Amino acid sequence: MLAVLGLSSTAEAVYMRLAGRSQSRSVELAEALGLKEDEISAALAELAELSLVRPSREDPASVRAVSVSVALTKLIRDQEAQLAQTIQELAAMRAAVVEAAASLGLAYDHTERLIGIDAIETKLEILAQEVKDECLAVLPGGAQSQASLNASRPLDEEALRRGITLCNLYQDTMRYDEPTRTYAEWLVEQGGQVRTAPVLPPRMLIFDRRVAVVPMDPDNSLAGALITREPGIVATLVATYQLAWTAAVPYSRGQNMHEDHGLTEIQHKLLTLLAQGMTDEAVAKRLGIGLRTVRRQMSAIMDRLGAQSRFEAGMKVARNSWL
Template sequence: MAQSVYHLMLERPEFGVAQLADATGFTEASVRAALDDLADLMLVRVSREDPNRLRAVSPEVGLADLMRRHEADLAARQAKVAAARAAVTRLVAERADAFNPGSANGERLVGLDAIQHRLESLGHAATKECVGVHPGAAQRAEDLAEGRLLDAEALSRGVAFRTLYQDSVRNDPATINHAHWLMDRGGEVRTAPIVPQRLVIVDRTHALVPLDPADTRKGALYVTEPGIVAALVDLFEQAWATAVPLGATRTRDPDTGLSDTERELLSLLSSGMTDEAAGHRLGLSLRTIRRMMASIMERLAATSRFEAGLKAAKRGWL
């Protein structure tokens, strides 16, 4: 309906609601609803000649404006995710020392076997939902295969799975195969350039987070305290909202030509991060980071990182 109304408005810009209704055969109420949808897509605007009438804008202009609005919304959400991540990391760090093996609200898990045992217990007890964040470029194929039996059993009981990876896993066959295995069984998988710390949340009441996000080998913290679990759930939901479904193709900014990952890389490097640190944050190898920067410098016609920074800032890329 909205498409028919839009095409007619492009052909007959002088038509009002009543005439659009007559020409399309829709009711006036339906036409007004279609105009609301078109306004949300920024394809119609108030006429400067008659403020009581709407005019159609070209698809190219409307799409560019819509992309800019979405980019601004995405940037705001990503900033919120970063702030929430920092707050949750501080909260978990402050409370980690308070948890003892016999604590009613959680416990420290030292060693991979202890963590795996807890994951298995949570998987068997799950009734509604299991969400997870997995930073880094990839997971080992054997680790992914080991978890499938438990995941399959939970999925068969109707437990909803949502998994968040970094964009870099799109180049890892083992992780992609596992992601498609999940999606084939009703799970959802999304990716983002930067994701929060590694975590698993079951039924919004139990969570596992690393004791040290920088070194997950130090162990994990099993949390059931409602305040901390709620903060972790909120962090996950914010990150999930900014991520892209695995099957979707990431688009480049129509104004800058930058991908989300390239924009994040520029932001990280401009903040003073080294190539190595930025690569760790984005889940990319040092070689990939340097290749991306070389591509950006070429587009900016810059002969040095310093010149590239100046030109990127001047163009509003930072």
């Protein structure tokens, strides 16, 4: 497990030494490992940056090892929080650009509006035929409609046959929808790339990093789509996509969701968001699931805890250190 952290050999040796003891001082570590004190100091700084060591409360001059799983969980949660904030900032930037363009009447050649499903699908077919290298897609909302999946398959098949790189980014909750999960597995088997994340930017398609398609209203896909070739707007969308893709998890057939204290991944994220003060409606939108699903999952958590109210459930969650 330490290998995934990219530790130096010295830091790894120091951690392994600490892992078998309650605490140790730098001098003791240097003597035991045959290293200089400045080497020990650098290794401890490296470990502290990853939250793998902490000062001993019994002896302030000593340090103790932190469980790798505990450290990794903290790092992942911190990165998720940073990612969510950055995505919100980039989404706001994109919305401002689109709003500014709309206020000008979209009177320039590089942008066009498409109204109606038929017009959108016709344009996507043309763009799919014209793509030369790659297509990047953000598909939020968890489960995708069967109509959307049916429309996408022939386009994806043709693109993959031509050697086009397809990168689809779904919300974690797609794993609970069989048609969407089956489609993702098919795409991976055909050579496409699929990743999932708990929080995604708005829906978008980017062709060859030169043409982008986004909904005119992220909350209403029927309102129409906006196609832009403006370099500044496309570059912003590509940066948003790359940030989300880097933080996402690769998807593979039969992959199970992580469980924490017996909670499913979606239950853990639900509790985390509710603990932050978000409403059921806001949580449903953030996780890409229905309001009924949020309430059903919360009911299941309360049953596990034997709680009669959400307040009581919150007290027991805190007492059990589930968050």
